[in-house]
Amino acid sequence: MIAFWLLAILSVVSALVVILHRSPVYCALALVNTLFLIAAMFVMLDAHLVAFLQVIVYAGAIMVLFLFVIMLLSAGDEVRLEGRGGLRLAATLTVAALAFELGALVVAKRGENVALPASFGSTEALAERLFTRHVLPFEITSLLLMVAVVGAVVLARRKA
Amino acid sequence: MDLLIIFTKCLVALLLVLQVGILLLWVERKGSALIQDRVGANRANLFGGILPFNLGIVNTLMADPLKLFTKEDIVPEGADHFLHWLAPFLALFPLFLTFAVIPFGDVLEVGGRTINLQAVDLNVGILFVLALVSMGVYGVVLGGWASNSRYALLGGIRGSAQMISYEIAMGLALVAVVLTFGTLDLQQIVRAQGQLMWGVIPAWGVFYQPLALVILFIAGMAESKRAPFDLPEAESELIAGFFTEYSGSKQSVFMLADFVEVAIVAALVTTLFFGGWQVPWLQRDGFHFPGGLSLALPSLLVTLLQVLSFLLKLFLFCWLQILIRWSLPRLRYDQLMNLGWKRLLPIALVNVAISAVLALALQGWTVR
Numbered sequence: 001m002i003a004f005w006l007l008a009i010l011s012v013v014s015a016l017v018v019i020l021h022r023s024p025v026y027c028a029l030a031l032v033n034t035l036f037l038i039a040a041m042f043v044m045l046d047a048h049l050v051a052f053l054q055v056i057v058y059a060g061a062i063m064v065l066f067l068f069v070i071m072l073l074s075a076g077d078e079v080r081l082e083g084r085g086g087l088r089l090a091a092t093l094t095v096a097a098l099a100f101e102l103g104a105l106v107v108a109k110r111g112e113n114v115a116l117p118a119s120f121g122s123t124e125a126l127a128e129r130l131f132t133r134h135v136l137p138f139e140i141t142s143l144l145l146m147v148a149v150v151g152a153v154v155l156a157r158r159k160a
Numbered sequence: 161m162d163l164l165i166i167f168t169k170c171l172v173a174l175l176l177v178l179q180v181g182i183l184l185l186w187v188e189r190k191g192s193a194l195i196q197d198r199v200g201a202n203r204a205n206l207f208g209g210i211l212p213f214n215l216g217i218v219n220t221l222m223a224d225p226l227k228l229f230t231k232e233d234i235v236p237e238g239a240d241h242f243l244h245w246l247a248p249f250l251a252l253f254p255l256f257l258t259f260a261v262i263p264f265g266d267v268l269e270v271g272g273r274t275i276n277l278q279a280v281d282l283n284v285g286i287l288f289v290l291a292l293v294s295m296g297v298y299g300v301v302l303g304g305w306a307s308n309s310r311y312a313l314l315g316g317i318r319g320s321a322q323m324i325s326y327e328i329a330m331g332l333a334l335v336a337v338v339l340t341f342g343t344l345d346l347q348q349i350v351r352a353q354g355q356l357m358w359g360v361i362p363a364w365g366v367f368y369q370p371l372a373l374v375i376l377f378i379a380g381m382a383e384s385k386r387a388p389f390d391l392p393e394a395e396s397e398l399i400a401g402f403f404t405e406y407s408g409s410k411q412s413v414f415m416l417a418d419f420v421e422v423a424i425v426a427a428l429v430t431t432l433f434f435g436g437w438q439v440p441w442l443q444r445d446g447f448h449f450p451g452g453l454s455l456a457l458p459s460l461l462v463t464l465l466q467v468l469s470f471l472l473k474l475f476l477f478c479w480l481q482i483l484i485r486w487s488l489p490r491l492r493y494d495q496l497m498n499l500g501w502k503r504l505l506p507i508a509l510v511n512v513a514i515s516a517v518l519a520l521a522l523q524g525w526t527v528r
Contacts, residue, residue: 025243025305032298052287056331060294061324067301068320071313123284123344 003044011037024070028063035059047121165275170260173279177259177420180474184419186221188482195486228415231408236308239405243306248406248413251299254292255420261285262427263347265437265467266444269459277437277467278347285346286334289428290327293383297323299417300385300392300402307405315401318493319392323383325500330379332508333372336515337432340368350436354443360450362440365433371511373433375504380425381481382500384418388488391496426477434473437466 014037017030035058042051119125130138186201193200235244265277282288297320304316341349355363366373382389393401400406403414430436441449442465446457457465491499 025240025302029243029302048282048284049287052284052291055291056287056294060291060297061327064294064297064301064320064324067298067305068317068324071301071305071317071320 004041007037007041007044011041025067028066028070031066032059032063035063045121046116049121049123049126165273166279169275169277169279173259173262173264174256176264177256177423180423180478181416181419182221182225184422184478184482185224185415187479188419191479191482192486195483225412228412229409233408233410234405236405238308240306240308243302244405245410247299247303247306248410248417249299250302251296251417252413252420254295255417255424258289258292258424259427261288261346262431263350263436264470265463266351268463276347277463281347282345284344286338286344289346289424290331290334293330293421293424294323294327296383296417296421299414303406303414304392304402307402309405311398311400311404312402315392315394315398315404318394319385319402322385322389322391322496322500325497326379326382326389326504329375329500329504329508330383332505332512333369333375333379334432336372336508336511337365337369337376339512339515339519340365342519346431346436350431350438353435354438356441356450362435362438364435364438369433369511369515371507372515373429375508375511376432377425377429378499379504380428381484382496384421384425384481386418386422386481387485388490389496390490391493394490422478422481423474425481426474429477430470430473436473437470439465439469442466 011034014030014034018027018034021027021030035054039051039054039059042048042054117125190200192198235241260279261282263276263278268275268277300319300323301316304312304314304319307313337349338344341352343349343352349365353362353364357363357367361367385392391401392398393403395401398404403411406414441447442457442462444459444462446462447453447455449455
């Protein structure tokens, strides 16, 4: 319980650094830290596979590419933009909707205890689910990523 | 008592990786001299050369770190102090943790207890190693960025591109290995390699996944950023690449991280492809040679032989990497990217596909 609260507080603080710090490099590093802390929470939930995949894919690969781009552009400290009332309204509404959704979920599922199967979080159990029951969403996601890759190549070619 | 055992195991794993790393420092200096027909480090001798044999190793191991740690620590002007300080630790710390899941022996039977000779028994050991190795890149990237120097920045950018590229081939090689053994647990993988093929040859991973071995070894060497893959460091063009602006103890931490990475690649290759701590035909109760000859041995001796076998293989593959590092010229940057993306990646993909088909079609092909 103590570990959970420690991780929770630390990850929220680290997430705040992501959006509040002025230097893009520090923002990216704080995001890496946040992803790490969330992976630690996955470990506490017995989901070892998800935890390590999160570290390998997000913290180890995607964020390195983020840093790579930031360094290549050698971006300085950000300049705060004021105004843009419409954007601000839209952001507020989105956050409010998300908060409502999360709150509703917590209220609805409160006090519900679900017994976990012994194989919960194991690689076999997860793979079984992923490749049988959820195979269609899985394949559609891969297709989506493929489209993104092809799109990036097309855009890069057109520029060059 | 249990806590004490766990603590001791973690300490052993940590000391093992530290000792191997520092020892490699000496092997590199003397070994490179051997390869280049020089004498090498010869000024450090104990007792002024009275002894008939040279105890230089002791002195080199003491003198080198002492010299490095007493040097002035310089932080360049305009550098980001916090990140400049943090980067060496980010390079070294994840690598230290990696050895926690590498099994260095089977079990130790002492006083009615059976101790698993692996610091942490994790059922997703391979992923743990991959995750931590992928973390090592932050040290390189941040070291390059925080130094406020063009050379360092170029080295850092090269480093991040190189390590990401080769990580993919490395991961795919590991997927093929996992298909063969059907588990992500490193201790179980080593145990499975104790079986025999046709009752004669030990069922080591190298006989099932020769291609994966080659890919993993090349990708691992690229991850450790040493010649022929030392583009991020590139002495002849970038001074010292990402750690150009580092001196004293921080620079030595980067150097140690390189050697620890060499040790990790060697440990991975040993564990996955060459039976880890397995000695051919040695079972828990002694040798059982093909042909019916047996030799009973006490349990403690068997454990000792197995740990020695692991260390021997570990040092063999460390030496092989040093040999390659001092024999081959450096790749050009485009050659490096071509090798990673156009050679290793497609070969690794084909290897995974073939392995998957074989694992499905031939029930006896996998090692469980």
